[in-house]
Amino acid sequence: MDCWINQGSVARILRSSGTKQELEVVIGNKHEQAINFPALTGKCAIGDHVILNTTGESLRLGSGGFHFVMGIVGKTQTPQNKPGHIIKLRYTPSQGRVLSVEEPDSPYHEILAGQSSIKGMPVLVGSLHSMLAPVCLAFKHLAPKRRIVYLMSDGAALPLALSDTVQILLDHGLLDDTITFNHAFGGHYEAVNVYSALLTAKHVCEADAAIILMGPGIVGTSTTWGTTALEQGVYINAVHTLGGYPIGIVRLSMVDKRTRHQGISHHTLTALTKICEHPCTVVLPSGLYDWHLLQDQLQALQYHHIQWVDTAPYRNLLENAPVKLETMGRDFNADPYFFESVLAAGLYAAAYCDLGTTVPEC
Numbered sequence: 113m114d115c116w117i118n119q120g121s122v123a124r125i126l127r128s129s130g131t132k133q134e135l136e137v138v139i140g141n142k143h144e145q146a147i148n149f150p151a152l153t154g155k156c157a158i159g160d161h162v163i164l165n166t167t168g169e170s171l172r173l174g175s176g177g178f179h180f181v182m183g184i185v186g187k188t189q190t191p192q193n194k195p196g197h198i199i200k201l202r203y204t205p206s207q208g209r210v211l212s213v214e215e216p217d218s219p220y221h222e223i224l225a226g227q228s229s230i231k232g233m234p235v236l237v238g239s240l241h242s243m244l245a246p247v248c249l250a251f252k253h254l255a256p257k258r259r260i261v262y263l264m265s266d267g268a269a270l271p272l273a274l275s276d277t278v279q280i281l282l283d284h285g286l287l288d289d290t291i292t293f294n295h296a297f298g299g300h301y302e303a304v305n306v307y308s309a310l311l312t313a314k315h316v317c318e319a320d321a322a323i324i325l326m327g328p329g330i331v332g333t334s335t336t337w338g339t340t341a342l343e344q345g346v347y348i349n350a351v352h353t354l355g356g357y358p359i360g361i362v363r364l365s366m367v368d369k370r371t372r373h374q375g376i377s378h379h380t381l382t383a384l385t386k387i388c389e390h391p392c393t394v395v396l397p398s399g400l401y402d403w404h405l406l407q408d409q410l411q412a413l414q415y416h417h418i419q420w421v422d423t424a425p426y427r428n429l430l431e432n433a434p435v436k437l438e439t440m441g442r443d444f445n446a447d448p449y450f451f452e453s454v455l456a457a458g459l460y461a462a463a464y465c466d467l468g469t470t471v472p473e474c
Contacts (some may be wrong), residue, residue, distance in 0.1 A: 135148060152271075237325075245363070
């Protein structure tokens, strides 16, 4: 594996929280931006000499225009005296321990050891981090007293702290808790895999609903099978295994210039037709019912339960969102039906929580 490594010095601290620092660093004579995760490297100060991974920016990938701090020269990161023996980012220079909900030192060990069902809890499963905000906006609008928990996979970014969206949703009461599983880290709760993460959502977080999505970023190769988006099908299977109510979020676009992502994305179609082993509920905005392309694609999804939701009365939730809505560089106005299809799923999940049955329209 090749990576670009460089050195620089911290010129300014642009933003800083306990979990993430956004920095201006000087590399040679150039001022560039970098991200530091204090849990991995310690906290940066102005003047610190830092070692940087510049791979994503060197390749012009979707890393947000940032380099990443790998270490601070001359500073030792001393681990806090906390319990935990599960290692994430295993056998890499960044490996670190967490206290997982399942392990014997966890106060939740007995709960997790004794549970094997999420008892019908609705779980929304999608393929892009940009789906998180529309789901939460819709869910909390219809069910403000119900609890919804985000389960972040390791299909894209591994640190939860990279997502500003998560913190904004938490601050506005639009999201109730976070769980990171597999090699993703930084959630309020850490889990070893999707099964224990789902059980944690139900029995520790006492969630009424959950949503599984990767963090910011996605891996794609312009091939059918070479994308992390296909995790959607795997996680829908997991929801079924644990006795949940799976809702598949559709990635939909009317404006994407790539044929494979027009209408329902081939990522969604592949996950729901080739990987899903049991039917799930697929929710769509009723305003698209007569769209011929969509109707043709839905023939492939007849195995699933298609539900149509009228999203028109709820568009203001997207127009007035407290968080920036953007997917593949497009905002709500540029690609409205991407966000409305996700909104429809969130509305449906909220209505299902309150009525405990399938809901033809909200």
